[in-house]
Amino acid sequence: MAGAHTDTSLQRWFNRKGWINVTIAAPYVWLVLFFLLPFVIVIAMSFATRTPTAPPFSFGGEHPVLNTAHYARLFQDDLYIRAYLTSIANAGLATLLCLLIGYPMALGLTRVSPAWRNILLMLVILPFWTSFLLRVYAWIGLMGTNSWFNKLLTASWNWLVPTDWALRSIPMMNTNFAVVLVMVYSYLPFMILPLYANLEKLDRTLDEASMDLGSRPFRVFLDITLPLSVPGIIAGGLLVFIPASGELIIPSLVGNAGQPMIGRVISDEFASARDWPMASAVSVALLMLLVVPIMLYTHFEGKSHEKRKEGA
C-alpha cells in the first residue's frame, strides 16, 4: 500500500489540492477549444461574405462587417424552407412510428420473465453495436426492385388490389418513404431503451388495484400506464427526433435528391458550393429552430421536476 511515507512527488502535488483544478480545467479547456470555439466561428461565419479566396470568406474591407444577406436568403429561396419542412416531416414521422412500434415492445419487455428479458434487451442493443452504415446498407439491398423483399411486397400488393392497380415492382429506393423507414430502423433502439427504463420502474400494484376495482385492461393502460410513462416518451422522442432531423447519411444513400433534408443542404453548401457563410447561416437557423428550443424545454422541465420532488 502506498501510505503517507511512500508518497511520490506526483501524489504530493495532487494532495496540495492542485488535482481539483486539473480535474476541472483539463476537460473544460478541451471543450472550450474544440467545441465552443468552433460554434463561435460558425456564428461569426454566418455574418461573413463569401469570397473566391482560400479560406473562402472575408469580414469588413469592401464587404459589410455584419453581412445579414445569408439570413435574408433563407426566406427568399424556397429551397431552404422546403428542406426544413421535409426534415421536420420526415423526422416527425420517424419519431411517431418509433413510438408506435417501440412502446408496445418496451411494455412487452417489462412483462416477460427476467431470463428472457436479459436476452431480448441484448438483442435490442446488438444492432446498435454493429455499424450504422451497414444497417443502412442492409435496407438498400432489401428495397431494390429485384430483391426478394420487394418481390414479396409486390406480390402481396398485386394479390390485394384490383388487376389494373397491379405493379411490376414497388418503387422504394430514393423516396421519402425509404428515408423514414431506414430512420425508424436505425433509431428504434433509442426509443425502446428509455421507454423500457421508465416502464420498468412503474409500480405494478397501481395496475392491480385499478383492475381489482373493475377497470378493463385497456382503460388501465390509458389511465395509469400511459400518463406515468410520459417522461420516457419525451426522452425517447428527443433521442430519435434530434439526430433524425439533422440526418445526412440516410437521405444521401436512400433518399430523393430532389427533396433534400436540411443536413444535405448544409453539407452541399459547404462542400460543393464552398459557401461557408451560407452553410453557417443554415446551421445557425437549424439550431435556433430545433435544438435550442428542445434544450431549453428539457432544462426547464428538469428544473420543475426537481422542484416537484422537493415539494413532495
Next chain:
Amino acid sequence: MRRRSTFLVTMLCFGFAFFYVPILSMMVYSFNGSRLATVWGGFSTKWYVSLLSNRQILNAALLSLKIALLSATMATILGTMAGIALARFKRFRGRTLFSGLVTAPLVMPEVITGIASLMLFILMAEWIGWPASRGFTTVTLAHITFSMVFVTTIVHSRLSEADAAVEEAAMDLGSRPWQVMKDITLPIISPAIVSGWLLAFTISLDDVVITNFTTGPGTTTLPILIWSKVKLGVTPDINALATITVCIVGTGVAIAGVILNRAEKRRDRDARMAYQANQ
C-alpha cells in the same frame, strides 16, 4: 389481460423480425455466388476471399482501429475528469457553462459539429500552423471531443447515485484527497469508466459524418471507405464485411452478457447469505 399480452407478444415478434430480417438477409447474401447482389447464384465464399485479400479495406480497418483506440482512451480520461468535476465539485467558477458544454454535443446534429470542427481546423492551420494538414490528427481530435461527453454522462450519473458521505467520512478521518480518489471514488466509478470507454470506442469506430468533414486525403477510415463504396451501389463484399462484423459483435455481446449474468447471480447469492448471517 389475456388479449393485451397477446398483442404485446405479437409486437415483440414483429419488432425483432424488423430488427433482424435485414441483417440475416445480408448474411445469407454474403454467400451468394452471383455478382448481382440481389439474385441468388449458388453458394460461394468468394466474397470473403476477395474481402480478406483487399489491402485497401484492411488498411482502412486498421486505421479506424488505431483512431478508435487512441480517441476512446483520451475521451475516457477527459470525460471521467468532467464527470467527477460535475458530480463532486458543486461550486466552481463557470460551472453552468461547463454543464452546458458537456450536454450540447449530445444533441448537436453531426453535420453541424462536422463543419464547425473543419472550419476550426482550417483556421487553426492559418493562424498558428497546427495541425498543418487534415488527417489522422484532426480526425482523432474531433472524435475525442464528441465521444468524451458520452463518458461524462455515464460517469456523472454513476457518481450521482453513489453517496458522497463515504468520501467525506474518509476525508474527515484524515485520508488525503488522492487516497480518497484512489481507494473510494475510482473503484465506485470503474464499471462506468469501462462502459464509457467501450461506448467511446464504438462511436469512434462507427462515425461517418464528422470523420467525413475532418479527414484529409490519404486518411480513409473504414466507414468512409464503406460509404464511398455504398454510394456507388450494392457490392457483395460489403455483405461479407457486415457478416464478419455482426459475428464479432454478437460474440462480444454474448460473452459480456454471460459475465454480467454470473456477476448478478453472485451478488444475489452474497446478499442472501449476508441477510441470513444477520438473522
